[in-house]
Amino acid sequence: MGTVGKVILGIIAAVVLVVILAVVGVVLWRQKGGGKEMAKAAIESAEKSEKDGREFGRNADNEKCVAEALQRDRRDSSMGAAIGTTIFFQGCLKTSKESPGFCTGVPKPTQIIDGPKWAREECRKRGAANDQFCPELMKKVEEHCYLKN
Numbered sequence: 001m002g003t004v005g006k007v008i009l010g011i012i013a014a015v016v017l018v019v020i021l022a023v024v025g026v027v028l029w030r031q032k033g034g035g036k037e038m039a040k041a042a043i044e045s046a047e048k049s050e051k052d053g054r055e056f057g058r059n060a061d062n063e064k065c066v067a068e069a070l071q072r073d074r075r076d077s078s079m080g081a082a083i084g085t086t087i088f089f090q091g092c093l094k095t096s097k098e099s100p101g102f103c104t105g106v107p108k109p110t111q112i113i114d115g116p117k118w119a120r121e122e123c124r125k126r127g128a129a130n131d132q133f134c135p136e137l138m139k140k141v142e143e144h145c146y147l148k149n
Helices: 003-031 036-058 062-075 079-095 114-125 134-148
Strands: none
Touching: 036 062, 036 079, 062 079, 062 134, 079 134, 114 134
């Protein structure tokens, strides 16, 4: 068998291995409930984050919601935690008292050039210039302020 034949045989073996692993993965996934448990846990986590945010917001103003969300992000910046923090933040803004001037100068969410500039500047002012999650929080501020008007 020549070199070309060996390469083709190697590729076929790799493809067969990937297919076998995929089949085993699907079988195991289905045996574990097809992801239902994971989905249920994600929904419960989101509901808890929303509830925690609303409760925190009842005794806070908008600025404290931002500070708490950034603090939570500093403690855990994983993707799962970032999602939970976003949901917490939205719940907090819904029930918190309006901070004087909180929405002053905040661009509309539709301002695709001014919005990101404003978000980066806000993150810098809040000591979170290098925080990758901070601009996402500032988008939520834009949405909150836009919906208030």
